[in-house]
Amino acid sequence: MNLKQLLHHFTKELIEIYDEQEIISIFNIIVEHISGFNRSQLMLNGGAEVEEVKYNTYLQALDRLKTGEPPQYVIGxxxxxxxxxxxxxxxxxxxxxxxxxxxxxxxxxxxxxxxxxxxxxxxxxxxxxxxxxxxxxxxxxxxxxxxxxxxxxxxxxxxxxxxxxxxxxxxxxxxxxxxxxxxxxxxxxxxxxxxxxxxxxxxxxxxxxxxxxxxxxxxxxxxxxxxxxxxxxxxxxxxxxxxxxxxxxxxxxxxxxxxxxxxxxxxxxxxxxxxxxxxxxxxxx
CATH class of the missing domain: 3.40.50.150 (Vaccinia Virus protein VP39)
Incomplete structure (x- = not known):
């Protein structure tokens, strides 16, 4: 799965909690924390495949976000x-x-x-x-x-x-x-x-x-x-x-x-x- 597909997955899972613009902002925060890409870099690297270890970390973060936990607490x-x-x-x-x-x-x-x-x-x-x-x-x-x-x-x-x-x-x-x-x-x-x-x-x-x-x-x-x-x-x-x-x-x-x-x-x-x-x-x- 690449980062663009991962954003789509985050959106589908979080849309009942946040609006779409909020989800994009949260996703940007999570990506910078896990993959080290800022917003500009994310746009350039959106098609890059996510390593399995990092993919699991993204899913763990998503599980916490789905409970309503603020993204700042998720990344610490x-x-x-x-x-x-x-x-x-x-x-x-x-x-x-x-x-x-x-x-x-x-x-x-x-x-x-x-x-x-x-x-x-x-x-x-x-x-x-x-x-x-x-x-x-x-x-x-x-x-x-x-x-x-x-x-x-x-x-x-x-x-x-x-x-x-x-x-x-x-x-x-x-x-x-x-x-x-x-x-x-x-x-x-x-x-x-x-x-x-x-x-x-x-x-x-x-x-x-x-x-x-x-x-x-x-x-x-x-x-x-x-x-x-x-x-x-x-x-x-x-x-x-x-x-x-x-x-x-x-x-x-x-x-x-x-x-x-x-x-x-x-x-x-x-x-x-x-x-x-x-x-x-x-x-x-």
Whole structure:
């Protein structure tokens, strides 16, 4: 069987789960992982016969995909902000909108000529935010990261080693964590999806990605934002920045919470899809 025929087989087997364009994208990811062909090379090598050993590997991957398991978990890694990150069911798969938050933070630091300082990432998961910022803000930035999940911290530690990034990982629950450490930047992409919104989500996310990192109650959707904002009031340096990825439906509520806690220079930004997605604000001094 050649790669073109294999794509046809993948399409037939996965069409009840994904649309055809999604299947092509997933197939491209799997081919690059197993055969080493990028999209351009795949077009040139589509008629090449697949070796038996690799063919069996493709079928094993297809069996996992048919259960709804995300392709990133099947191959074991993903790309975020130009870096490779190991991912597994202990951590969320990094999203493009989170890359936009990282980009905004780097932009703000560069515009302020902030070349040294300390940063805390709360709810680090795979470590994608902390590690990407460490790699891009430079060696004089001290970066720490918190997560309540030991499994997530193990994956984040592996990713820091993989990307040669020095990050101090802390096992803690931000809802009860206290520290005397001061930071110039606090960033978080905490759980923010309400149980009501859960009904709209793709089943492969619900069945595979960690609920601990995704969901909050309908009654207290800002529980983590409020806890992190309180922590930031005590632990941000003067003029320090608090940076959030947010629930697209709760932009105004999140901003009002920050206003009520006296944060200043509050800026809400939309993502590339036009959704309210991130906030940066300053410590009230």
């Amino acid at each position: 890694d993903t790309i975020f902000y130009g870096l490779t990150f190991k991912v597994n069911p202990a951590v969320l798969i990094p999203r493009p909108e989170t890359e936009e938050l990282v980009d905004w933070i780097i932009e703000r630091c560069n515009s302020a000529s902030l070349k040294r300082g300390s940063l805390l990432d709360i709810g680090t998961g795979s470590g994608c935010i902390a590690i990407s910022l460490k790699k891009n803000l430079g060696p004089d930035f001290k970066v720490s990261a918190i997560d309540v999940s030991e499994g997530a911290l193990a994956t984040a530690t592996e990713n820091a080693l993989l990307n040669n990034a020095q990050v101090n990982f802390i096992h803690a629950d931000i809802l009860s964590y206290s520290s005397n450490e001061k930071y110039d930047l606090i960033v978080s992409n905490p759980p923010y999806i309400t149980m009501e919104e859960q009904k709209e989500m793709h089943h492969n996310v619900l069945e595979n990605e960690p609920h601990l990192a995704l969901f909050v109650s309908d009654e207290k959707p800002l529980i983590f934002y409020e806890a992190i904002a309180e922590f930031a009031l005590s632990n941000l340096n003067s003029n320090g920045l608090l940076c959030f990825e947010i629930n697209e439906y709760l932009g105004e509520e999140t901003m009002q919470m920050l206003i009520d806690k006296s944060f200043i220079n509050i800026e809400l930004r939309k993502d590339m899809q036009g959704k309210d997605r991130m906030i940066i604000c300053s410590h009230p001094n």
